[in-house]
Amino acid sequence: MLLQSERGSLRGGLRQRLQKPSSPAAAPVARCSTTSDETDSSEDERTSVVTKEGAKTEHAADTKVVYEFGGPMGVTALMVGFPILMSYMFICLALHHGRLRSPLEADFWVEGLPSIMPNVRATIIYMGFTVFQYITAATMPGIKVNGLPVPSLGGKQLEYLCNGVATWYLDLVLVLVLHNTGIFPITAVVDEIGPIMSVAMIWAIIVTIATYVVGVVSGRTHRMSGSLPYDMFMGAVLNPRIGNVDLKMWAEIRIPWKILFFISLSAAVKDHELNVAKMIESGSMPGIWSLFGGLIQMNAIQTSAPLLFMLLAHCLYVNACMKGEECIPTTWDIFYEKFGYMLIFWNLAGVPFSYCYSTLYLLNQNMANEPIQHSGAYTAFLFILLLAAYYVWDTANSQKNRFRMQQRGTYVERNTFPQLPWGTIKNPTFIKTKHGNKLLTGGWWGWARKIHYTADLVMALSWGLITGFGSYIPYFYVTFFVVVLAHRVTRDHIHCKEKYGADFDEYCRQVPYVFIPFIF
Ligand code: NDP
Numbered sequence: 460m461l462l463q464s465e466r467g468s469l470r471g472g473l474r475q476r477l478q479k480p481s482s483p484a485a486a487p488v489a490r491c492s493t494t495s496d497e498t499d500s501s502e503d504e505r506t507s508v509v510t511k512e513g514a515k516t517e518h519a520a521d522t523k524v525v526y527e528f529g530g531p532m533g534v535t536a537l538m539v540g541f542p543i544l545m546s547y548m549f550i551c552l553a554l555h556h557g558r559l560r561s562p563l564e565a566d567f568w569v570e571g572l573p574s575i576m577p578n579v580r581a582t583i584i585y586m587g588f589t590v591f592q593y594i595t596a597a598t599m600p601g602i603k604v605n606g607l608p609v610p611s612l613g614g615k616q617l618e619y620l621c622n623g624v625a626t627w628y629l630d631l632v633l634v635l636v637l638h639n640t641g642i643f644p645i646t647a648v649v650d651e652i653g654p655i656m657s658v659a660m661i662w663a664i665i666v667t668i669a670t671y672v673v674g675v676v677s678g679r680t681h682r683m684s685g686s687l688p689y690d691m692f693m694g695a696v697l698n699p700r701i702g703n704v705d706l707k708m709w710a711e712i713r714i715p716w717k718i719l720f721f722i723s724l725s726a727a728v729k730d731h732e733l734n735v736a737k738m739i740e741s742g743s744m745p746g747i748w749s750l751f752g753g754l755i756q757m758n759a760i761q762t763s764a765p766l767l768f769m770l771l772a773h774c775l776y777v778n779a780c781m782k783g784e785e786c787i788p789t790t791w792d793i794f795y796e797k798f799g800y801m802l803i804f805w806n807l808a809g810v811p812f813s814y815c816y817s818t819l820y821l822l823n824q825n826m827a828n829e830p831i832q833h834s835g836a837y838t839a840f841l842f843i844l845l846l847a848a849y850y851v852w853d854t855a856n857s858q859k860n861r862f863r864m865q866q867r868g869t870y871v872e873r874n875t876f877p878q879l880p881w882g883t884i885k886n887p888t889f890i891k892t893k894h895g896n897k898l899l900t901g902g903w904w905g906w907a908r909k910i911h912y913t914a915d916l917v918m919a920l921s922w923g924l925i926t927g928f929g930s931y932i933p934y935f936y937v938t939f940f941v942v943v944l945a946h947r948v949t950r951d952h953i954h955c956k957e958k959y960g961a962d963f964d965e966y967c968r969q970v971p972y973v974f975i976p977f978i979f
Contacts, residue, residue, distance in 0.1 A: 509894065509895040509896065510893060510894060510895045512893065512894065513892075513893070513894030513895045513896070513958070516894065516957065516958055517610060517958070518610045520795075520954070520957065520958070521610045521611065521682070521795065522610075522611075522682055523682075524682055524683075524684045526684070526689065527950070528692070530686075530689065531686040531688045531689045534688055534689055534691075534692035534693075534800075534801075535688045535692075537692065538688065538691070538692060538800055538804075541804060541809060542660045542664075542808075543562075545656065545660065545808070545809070545812060545813055546571075546572075546575055546656075546657075547562050548813065548816065548932055548935060549571075549574070549575055549652075549653055549656060549812070550567065550568075550570075550571030550572075550574060550575065551932060552816060552819050552820055552823060552930075552932055553571070553574045553653060553819075553823070554570060554571055554574060556823070556824075556827065556829075556929075556930070557820050557823070557824075557929065557930030557931075557932045557933070558930065559931060559932075574653040575653040575654060575656060575657045576653075576654060576657065577654050577657045577658045577661065578651070578654045580647070580651055580654070581651045581654030581655040581657070581658050582658050584647065584648065584651060584655055585655050585658045585659055585662065586658070586662070588717075588718070589662070589714065589807075592626070592709070592713045592714060592717070593701070593704060593709070595622070595625075595626040595629060595630075596620070596622065596626060596704045596709050596713055597620075597702050597703055597704050599622040599625040599626050599629065600622055600625055601620050601621045601622025601623070601624070601625055601784075602620075602621050602622075602785060602871060602873075603618050603619065603620055603621070604618070604619050604621055604785045604788050604869060604871070605617070605618055605619070605788070605869060606618075606619060606788040606789060606793060606794065607788075607789050607794045609697070609698065609794070611681055611697060612698075617698060617705065617788075618703075619705055619708060619787075619788040620703055620704075621784040621785045621787075621788075623712055623713065623780065623781035623782075623784035624781045624782055624784070624875050626713065626781075627717070627777070627778070627781040630717060634721070634724070638728070644728075645721065645724055645725045645728050646725055646728055646729040646732065647725070648721055648722055648724075648725035649722065649725040649726050649729050649819070649822060650729075652722065652812075652815075652819065655812075656808065656812040659718075659807055659808035659811065659812060660804070660808045660812075662807060662808070663800075663803050663804040663807040663808045663809075664800075664804070666803050666807065667691060667799060667800045667803045667804065668691075670694065670695065670696060670699055670706075670798055670799070670803065671690065671691050671694070671695045671799070673696070673699075674694075674695030674696035674699070675695055679695075679696050680695045680696065681695070681696065681697040681797060682697075682797070683695065690799070691799060691800055692799050692800045692801055693796075693797055693799045693800075693801060694796070694797025694798045694799025694800075694801070694802065694803075695797060695799065696797060696798055697797050697798075699798050705788075705793070706798055707792065707793055707796070707798045707802060708787055708788065708793055710798075710802060710803060710806040710807060711787065711792060711793075711802065711806050712780050712781070712784055712787060714806055714807055714811070715805075715806045715807070715809075715810035715811045715814075716773075716776055716777035716780045716810070716811075717777055718811035718812075719773050719776070719777065719810065719811045719814055719815055720770075720773040720774055720776075720777040722773075722811065722815045722818055722819075723766070723769045723770045723772075723773045723774075723815065723818045724770060726766060726769075726818045726819065726821070726822040727762045727766045727767065727769075727770045728762075729822065730761075730762040730763060730766055730822055730825050730826075731758070731760060731761045731762040733825070733826065734761035734762065735758050735761050738761070745758040745759055745761055746758070746759035747759065748760075763821065763825060763830055763831070763832070764833070764838050765821050765831050765832075765833070765838070765925045765926065766818065766821050766822065766825070768838070768841060768842060768845070768921075768925045769817055769818045769821065769922065769925065771842075771845070772845055772918065772921070772922055773815075773818075775845075775849050776918075778876075779849075779852075779853055779856075781875070782873070782875035782876065782877075783856070783857065783860065783873075783875070785864075785869075785871060785873065786856070786857075786860035786864070789863065789864070789867070789869070791951075791954075813935060813936065813939070814922075814936050816932045816933050816935055816936065817922045817923060817925060817926050817933040817936070820926050820930055820932060820933045821925075821926055824929075831925075831926055831927050831929070833925075833927065838925075841921050841924055841925050844917065844921050845918060845921045848914045848915075848917035848918045848921065849914070849918060850879060851903065851910065851911070851913075851914035852911055852914035852915050852918065853879055853882070854879050854880075854881050854882045854902075854903065855902075855903040855904070855910050855911040855914060856911050857879070857882035857883065858881070858882065858883065858884050858887075858899070858901075858902040858903055858904065859899055859904060859911075861882070861883045861884075862884065862887055862889070862897075862899045863896075863899075866896070866897060881902065884899075884901050884902040887899055887900075887901030887902060887904075888900045888901040888905065889901065890962060890965060890966050890969065892959045892962035892963075893959075893960070893961075893962055894958055894959055894962070896959070898959070898962070898963075898966045900966070900969050900970055904970065905969075905970060906970075906972070906976040907970065907972040907973060907974055907975060907976050908966075908967070908970050908972070908973050909944075909948055909973050909974055910974070910976075912944045912947075912948065912974065913974045913975060915940070915944070916937065916940060916941065916944065919936050919937040919940045920937045922936060922937070923936070923937050948973065
């Protein structure tokens with residue numbers, strides 16, 4: 460997720476002044492000094508000053524327990540329901556051509572469970588990937604960025620090593636080498652996808668319990684409700700770390716989107732290999748591509764346009780997370796959410812193994828000799844829709860993140876690929892709030908308050924549309940995402956109203972549309 464939501468806060472009613480870095484080398488690290496006077500009219504317009512009142516509001520919000528998701532009963536249902544729902548969807552996809560079957564029939568589970576039984580190979584693949592991601596997160600070079608001042612740590616700012624891009628490129632090179640040498644064919648991922656999903660779910664549950672127990676035993680709990688299921692779901696610990704790796708950020712960025720991409724890569728390669736084998740069997744030879752001056756020779760790509768579409772879609776998403784990773788430490792998830800089932804299960808298992816349904820459906824259809832095919836015009840339309848939505852999503856997130864980072868002095872200019880035009884707004888318009896923060900009203904943010912959600916939803920819809928209309932399952936992501944984003948919009952509205960009061964009303968007056976300009 461690419462946003463920056465900044466909630467500077469200091470204990471003791473001190474006001475925090477974040478200064479702009481004086482040199483590029485120092486840029487990634489925000490430096491603070493504190494003063495006790497009120498808003499300074501000579502304050503540099505680009506820096507943010509959290510007032511005493513603002514700091515108080517934030518501290519109160521950080522310690523207040525609010526039951527969400529239906530409270531203890533609701534979260535218990537979610538914790539039990541998610542693994543069952545994912546298993547059900549997977550079996551429908553794998554065994555029933557994506558058709559929804561009654562989960563109440565015993566035969567459904569008797570026939571389906573073997574396809575998701577964990578095995579040694581799946582465990583090695585998932586855990587090997589996870590451990591490797593931890594090692595690279597801890598050791599690869601990257602920029603260091605400070606998070607927001609953490610109220611429960613007396614305003615301390617934790618440091619985050621953002622080396623996502625380096626690890627991502629290393630992953631790609633390694634996958635290429637392992638596949639081409641035959642040490643680990645990437646197709647093994649889709650061959651073992653059901654068992655890998657189960658390993659991921661079991662691992663997520665183990666991590667949830669372990670994090671909770673360690674938090675309670677070590678006395679590092681934060682904002683506990685006293686209800687075991689609720690605290691298990693929301694988490695007990697705010698900033699769990701192993702060495703220099705922040706587990707929350709690591710789980711959110713390094714695991715889900717990379718696995719999602721590698722599932723799509725695996726499916727596309729598998730489809731390609733099956734098609735090449737079929738061509739050879741029928742006596743026709745695939746064309747040969749000679750790349751890098753003949754250094755690499757390969758068969759011309761023989762996978763379907765819809766699978767290539769999913770590969771591009773997932774590549775764009777994972778790449779965006781890696782190239783803009785420095786924006787993550789100041790997000791709501793990192794600043795406020797604890798590391799519980801909600802973030803753990805969803806990132807380690809939910810996102811990668813339920814957002815991939817379109818890919819799996821397309822591959823299964825191809826393997827069943829019932830490939831999903833569309834007209835050139837429909838396919839071209841979806842590619843254009845995906846790229847257009849991606850552009851809005853990337854630049855909208857980037858505009859807000861950079862605006863907020865500039866205020867805090869954490870802005871660092873990056874050359875990670877691709878930097879899109881209009882990703883940074885020069886001299887944007889904004890509302891200066893009594894809290895001290897500024898609300899951006901320029902760029903995309905002058906058109907609608909959640910335009911990045913709209914763009915994200917359009918991308919999610921396109922992931923479904925590329926599979927046609929033969930199954931609901933590829934549309935699970937977009938329908939689920941509507942619920943997720945509706946919840947986030949409501950929650951964020953309440954949060955901003957509490958935090959900014961009348962200034963937020965003024966912001967809503969100046970930017971009246973939420974999702975679609977002039978309509979909604
Ligand atoms: P948002 O981007 O909606 O951030 C909300 C926060 O940003 C607010 O609380 C406020 O923080 C700040 N903010 C809001 N409006 C403005 C403004 N005009 N100017 C300055 N600051 C503002 O948060 P999310 O984390 O929900 O979403 C980030 C991205 O991640 C989105 O693109 C979303 O689609 C994506 N996402 C994807 C998911 C997936 O599963 N694929 C799941 C969830 C999100 P403050 O209190 O500091 O002022």
